[in-house]
Amino acid sequence: MNEQLRPEPRRQKNLTWLVIIFFAAVWGSFIHTRAYSTNDASRMASIESLVHRQTWAIDDSPFAHTLDRIKVGDSFYSTKPPVLSFAGAGIYALLHKGLGLTLQTQGCAPDLNPTHCRALLEPAEADWAYFSLTFLLAALPGILALALVYRLGWRFGLPNWLNLGLVAVLGLGTAVFPFSVVFVNHVPAAAALVAALYLIMTRPQPGKRPLWMIGFFAALAVSLDLSSGVYFIAILVYSAIVYRRDAVWVALGAIIPALLTAVLDYQIIGSLLPPQFHTAGYQYEGSVIEARVAGHRQADNVFQYIFRLFVGDYGLFSFYPIVFLYGTALFAALRSRQKNIRYTAVAVAAATLAYIAYFSFDTYSFGGFAFGVRWLLIPIPLLALFAQTNPGLYRPRWRIGLWGVLALVSIWGTYPGALNPWNPAYPPFRLVYAPPEPRQYLAAVVSGYQSFDEVDPAIRQGFGVNHVLRRWVDARQGMVVPDGPAWWFIHESTPPAPQLAGPLGLGGAGTFALQADLHAQAERWLSDFSQGYYRSDRLVPDGEETAVPAQLPATFSGEDGDFSLLGAQWEQTDDTLSLITAWRVETRSLNKPAPRRVFVHVLAQNGAVAAQNDYLAADYASLFPGDLFFQIQTISLNNLPPGDYWVQLGLYNPDTGARFLLDDAADRVLLTRFQKK
Numbered sequence: 001m002n003e004q005l006r007p008e009p010r011r012q013k014n015l016t017w018l019v020i021i022f023f024a025a026v027w028g029s030f031i032h033t034r035a036y037s038t039n040d041a042s043r044m045a046s047i048e049s050l051v052h053r054q055t056w057a058i059d060d061s062p063f064a065h066t067l068d069r070i071k072v073g074d075s076f077y078s079t080k081p082p083v084l085s086f087a088g089a090g091i092y093a094l095l096h097k098g099l100g101l102t103l104q105t106q107g108c109a110p111d112l113n114p115t116h117c118r119a120l121l122e123p124a125e126a127d128w129a130y131f132s133l134t135f136l137l138a139a140l141p142g143i144l145a146l147a148l149v150y151r152l153g154w155r156f157g158l159p160n161w162l163n164l165g166l167v168a169v170l171g172l173g174t175a176v177f178p179f180s181v182v183f184v185n186h187v188p189a190a191a192a193l194v195a196a197l198y199l200i201m202t203r204p205q206p207g208k209r210p211l212w213m214i215g216f217f218a219a220l221a222v223s224l225d226l227s228s229g230v231y232f233i234a235i236l237v238y239s240a241i242v243y244r245r246d247a248v249w250v251a252l253g254a255i256i257p258a259l260l261t262a263v264l265d266y267q268i269i270g271s272l273l274p275p276q277f278h279t280a281g282y283q284y285e286g287s288v289i290e291a292r293v294a295g296h297r298q299a300d301n302v303f304q305y306i307f308r309l310f311v312g313d314y315g316l317f318s319f320y321p322i323v324f325l326y327g328t329a330l331f332a333a334l335r336s337r338q339k340n341i342r343y344t345a346v347a348v349a350a351a352t353l354a355y356i357a358y359f360s361f362d363t364y365s366f367g368g369f370a371f372g373v374r375w376l377l378i379p380i381p382l383l384a385l386f387a388q389t390n391p392g393l394y395r396p397r398w399r400i401g402l403w404g405v406l407a408l409v410s411i412w413g414t415y416p417g418a419l420n421p422w423n424p425a426y427p428p429f430r431l432v433y434a435p436p437e438p439r440q441y442l443a444a445v446v447s448g449y450q451s452f453d454e455v456d457p458a459i460r461q462g463f464g465v466n467h468v469l470r471r472w473v474d475a476r477q478g479m480v481v482p483d484g485p486a487w488w489f490i491h492e493s494t495p496p497a498p499q500l501a502g503p504l505g506l507g508g509a510g511t512f513a514l515q516a517d518l519h520a521q522a523e524r525w526l527s528d529f530s531q532g533y534y535r536s537d538r539l540v541p542d543g544e545e546t547a548v549p550a551q552l553p554a555t556f557s558g559e560d561g562d563f564s565l566l567g568a569q570w571e572q573t574d575d576t577l578s579l580i581t582a583w584r585v586e587t588r589s590l591n592k593p594a595p596r597r598v599f600v601h602v603l604a605q606n607g608a609v610a611a612q613n614d615y616l617a618a619d620y621a622s623l624f625p626g627d628l629f630f631q632i633q634t635i636s637l638n639n640l641p642p643g644d645y646w647v648q649l650g651l652y653n654p655d656t657g658a659r660f661l662l663d664d665a666a667d668r669v670l671l672t673r674f675q676k677k
Contacts, residue, residue: 012154012157012158012159012160012163013160014151014154015150015154015160015164016147016150016151016154018164019143019146019147019150019164019167020143020144020147022168023139023142023143023146023171024139024140024143026171026172027135027139027142027143027171027177027180027181028120028135028139029118029120029121030118030177030181030418030419031118031119031120031131031134031135031139031181031182032108032110032116032117032118032119032130032134032181032182033108033117033118033119033122033125033126033127033130033131034104034105034106034107034108034117034125034126034127034130035063035103035105035107035127035130035182035183036107036108036109036110036117036422036451037182037370037421037422037451037453038066038067038068038368038450038451038453038454039068039182039184039368039370039422039453040130040182040183040184040451041063041065041066041068041450041451041453041454042063042066042067042068042069042078042079042080043078043080043084043085043088043183043184044061044063044103044130044183045058045061045063045064045066045069045078046058046077046078046080046082046085046088046089047085047088047089047092047103047133048061048062048063048092048103049061050085050086050089051089051092051093051096056077056078056082056267056268057075057076057077058075058076058077058078059075059076062105062450063103063105063450064076064450065448065449065450065451065454065491065493066078066450066451066454067289067451067453067454067455067457068080070269070275070278070281070282070284071281071283071284072268072269072270072278072281076284077268077269077275077281078275079275079276079281080185080275081185081223081224081225081226081261081274081275081276082261082264082265082267082268082275083220083223083224083257083260083261083264084137084185084188084224086260086264087137088133088137088183091132091133091136091137092129092133095128095129095132095133096129101127101128101129101132102129103127103129103130104127104129104130105450107450107451108125109470109621109622110419110420110423111420111423111467112469112590112621112622113592114590114591116419116420119131130183133183134181134182134183137183137188138179138180138181138182138183138184138187138188139180139181139187141187141188141191141192142171142176142180142187142188142190142191143180144191144195145176145187145190145191145194145195145381146167146170146171146176146381148194148195148198149166149167149170149194149381149384149385149388150163150164150167150388151198152198152201152202152385152388152389153166153167153388153389155202156388156389158388158391162394162400163388165407166384166387166388169322169407169410169411170322170380170381170384172411172414173320173322173407173410173411173413173414174320174322174323174377174380174381174384174410174414175319175320175371175372175373175374175376175377175380175414175417176190176377176380176381177414177417177418178371178372178374178414178417178418178421179374179377179421181418181421182421182422184374185224185225186225186374186375186377186378187377188224188225189221189222189224189225189228189378190221190228190377190378190380190381190382191381192217192218192220192221192224192228193217193218193221193228193231193378193381193382194381194382194385195213195217196213196214196215196217196218196221196235197235197344197348197382197385198385199213199214199217200214200235200238200340200344201340201341201344201385201389203340204338204339204340206243208246208249211239211243211246211247211249211250211253212249212250212252212253213253214235214239214250214253215235215239215249215250215251215252215253215254216253216254216256216257217253218231218232218235218236218250218253218254219232219253219254219255219256219257219258220257222257222258222261223257223258223260223261225378226274226276227355227358227359227375227378228378230351230354230355230358231348231351231355231378231382232254233351234347234348234350234351235250235347236250236251237347238343238344238347241343242339242340242343261274269281276293277293279291279292279293286492286511289457296362296363296364296365297363297364297365298361298362298363298364299363299364300364302360302361305360305364306360307431308366309359309360309366309373309376311430311431312430312431312432313424313426313427313430313432313464313465314366314372314373314424315427315430315431316372316373316376318413318427318428318429318430318431319372319410319413319414319417319427320372320380320410320413320414321406321409321410321413321429322403322406322407322409322410323380323383324406325387325393325403325406326380326383326384326386326387327383328393329383329384329386329387329389329390329393330345330348330349330352330383330386332386332390332392332393333345333386333389333390334346334349336389336390341386341389345386348382348383348386352379352382352383355378355379356376356379359373359375359376363375365457365461366424366461368453368457369422369423369424369452369453369457369460369461370421370422370423370424371416371417371420371421371422371423371424371425372417372425372427374421409428409429412428413427413428422453424464424465425465426439426465439465439466439467440466440467441466441467441469442463442466442467442468442469442486442487443469443471443482443484443485443486443487443624444468444469444470444471444486444487444488444489445470445471445473445479445480445481445482445486445487445488445489446470446471446472446473446489447472447473447474447475447476447488447489447490447491447494447496448474448475448490448491448492448493448494448511449489449491452468452470452489454491455489455513456513459487459513469624470622471618471619471622471623471624471627472618472619472622473617473618473619474494474617474618475490475494475495475496475497475500475506476494476495476496476497476617477497477615477617477631477632477633478500478616478617478618478629478630478631478632479496479497479500479504479506479617479629479630480618480623480627480628480629481504481518481519481522481627481628481629481630482519482624482626482627482628483519483626483627483628484517484519485515485516485517486515486516486517486518487513487514487515488506488512488513488514488515488516489513490506490507490511490512490513490514491511492509492510492511495509495510497632499578499580499632500580500630500632503521503522503525503528504518504521504522504525504630505518505521519628522628522630523628525582526566526567526582526628528569529566529567529568529569529580529582530567530568530569530671531551531552531553531566531567532549532550532551532552533549533550533551533552533554533568533669533670533671534547534548534549534550534669534670534671535547535548535550535664535666535669535670536548536670539603539607540603540604540605540606540607540646541646541670542605547670550669552564552565552566552567552568553565553566553584554662554669555586555662555663556650556651556660556661556662557660557661557662557663558593558594558653558660559589560588560589560591560593560594561585561586561587561588561589561593562585562586562587563583563584563585563586563596563620563651563660564583564584564586565581565582565583565649565669566582566583566584566628567581567582568580568581568582568649568671570647570671570672572637572674573637574637574676574677575636575637575638576634576635576636576637577602577611577634577635577637577647577674578632578633578634578635579600579613579632579633579634579635579647579649579671580630580631580632581598581630581631581633581649582628582629582630583628583629583630583631584626584627584628584629585623585624585625585626585627585629586625587625588623588624588625592621593620593621594653594655594656595616595620595621595653595654595655596616596620596651596652596653596654596660597614597615597616597651597652597653597654598614598615598616598631598633598649598650598651599612599613599614599649599650599651599652600612600613600614600633600635600647600648600649601647601648601649602635602637602640602645602646602647603645603646603647603648604643604645605643605644605645610640610645611635611636611637611639611640612635613633613634613635614652614654615631615633616631617631617632618631637676640676641676642675642676642677643675643676644673644674644675644676645673645674645675645676646670646672646673647670647671647672647673647674648668648669648670648671649668649669649671650667650668650669
């Protein structure tokens with residue numbers, strides 16, 4: 001197990017180019033159409049604000065409602081280390097000014113989309129600014145790190161078939177995959193550490209330039225992800241012991257990332273400390289984050305938390321059993337005859353133990369509402385480096401079979417996370433204290449949040465790995481009532497309209513969460529609605545023709561679903577016409593349905609549209625069959641001359657202008673006739 005290969009790169013073809021092309025194609029095909037998590041949104045808020053308003057303050061950004069923010073003075077700022085956002089702002093400025101690309105705030109729902117919102121499969125829906133930022137600053141650093149892992153095996157003479165297989169498992173069967181296709185900092189930080197360790201492991205006696213680069217990459221990792229600091233310290237200690245006086249070059253290399261980080265931190269919070277350390281910034285009204293470093297809270301039952309972190313439902317070894325190989329390789333490297341490999345292993349082992357201890361004993365959120373434990377990503381590629389240097393790990397042949405089985409299970413367990421990194425999932429195999437409950441579909445109605453990740457994390461953790469089917473609505477003008485028990489998450493920025501809140505028993509102003517079954521209450525309210533309407537072959541019925549009375553419901557049908565009008569209430573004054581309509585989703589395609597909008601037209605006697613209001617206060621694609629939907633639409637009558645008017649209502653696709661039809665091929669209903677004096 002202690003045998004080490006000497007570098008003999010000439011025996012194998014250098015296929016670094018193949019690694020780069022392969023992972024660029026695979027990871028690029030998994031990047032999503034839009035930013036849809038609070039983690040993404042926090043960084044997008046900084047990038048968008050820097051480019052459009054030249055400020056770190058995110059108050060005016062469309063991404064401002066992210067949960068990952070702090071308040072400094074009267075303004076909000078992202079909690080994320082600023083270096084990645086600073087680099088992203090430079091790239092986004094070029095994309096925006098040069099190509100006219102603008103970051104989009106409308107998210108996506110991968111679990112409900114046949115393509116899982118993958119940009120290359122939905123090019124018309126893709127936010128190419130977000131795609132470019134993610135590929136260049138998240139995926140590309142990971143790809144280059146995998147290239148270095150391959151080159152390490154190549155330099156140590158591993159057969160290409162084995163070397164490429166190991167790199168493929170690292171890139172497709174560990175947390176590196178899911179978090180290389182969204183805009184987060186963990187993979188870039190890990191890539192910087194891989195670069196530093198690669199230089200250490202391939203140059204027993206490096207010159208000044210490699211030493212400078214070791215310090216630069218190690219410090220860059222810390223500037224991207226503060227938890228990398230334990231590895232930075234380990235590298236400094238290693239340098240002081242092994243390089244002695246030359247270690248000063250390592251320290252000099254660290255200056256540039258350190259100075260850049262300090263300057264950016266000072267611009268944000270007026271201190272050289274990172275934003276995560278500004279604990280007072282978490283104490284704003286409505287915050288659900290604890291006033292501790294990075295907002296982390298501690299587990300009540302540390303043993304159970306550690307169990308779940310490593311072998312349970314969030315388990316590192318449960319999702320990625322190939323990590324057993326990496327641990328075995330590290331243990332073997334601790335006994336290596338090559339000093340630089342052995343000393344490097346000691347430094348990495350010590351730093352990894354400290355890293356794991358911190359997240360085990362000082363946190364309790366598993367890295368947020370996400371796939372696996374993203375916080376434990378950084379050690380994985382660092383430990384994988386040692387699997388490239390020891391041939392004894394793969395002899396006798398049965399060991400290759402063992403590692404191969406673990407590799408297949410790892411890829412199997414990782415794939416769901418690549419489709420949606422921002423939703424929990426069960427690993428293929430795990431240890432549990434008790435049999436898990438069946439995975440269920442939970443109904444939720446969300447208003448005023450840019451992302452579901454902004455909802456109180458304590459509540460989100462209570463959902464476990466159940467599917468949370470989210471209906472997105474603007475509570476100021478509409479409300480969804482699912483059929484059965486549901487959750488309502490209403491942000492203070494969108495207080496429910498009193499006309500809706502009263503009959504449904506919802507709260508008023510302020511951010512709140514409610515769990516209830518309001519369907520029966522909504523049905524009782526429906527009994528107060530008018531179910532009558534009129535049909536007419538004429539655009540506007542005149543005195544020679546009587547409009548034909550009819551009864552609701554009236555179902556507007558399309559190829560991708562049916563939406564029924566159940567009733568209406570209206571109130572007319574001299575100045576306004578206020579209309580509340582009630583709808584039910586009858587059927588809906590599993591594919592993304594066409595958008596819909598309710599048109600309310602006030603028709604003059606000559607058929608002209610004298611006033612109108614076209615709106616839908618919900619994202620129709622997020623509604624489900626059986627959902628009741630109530631909407632308020634108000635029309636100003638100030639500019640209408642005296643006379644008789646009809647109110648017509650219908651449904652249309654705002655992208656094409658095409659109206660949806662009723663059973664009799666009509667494309668509207670006539671609700672009422674009124675007189676303007």
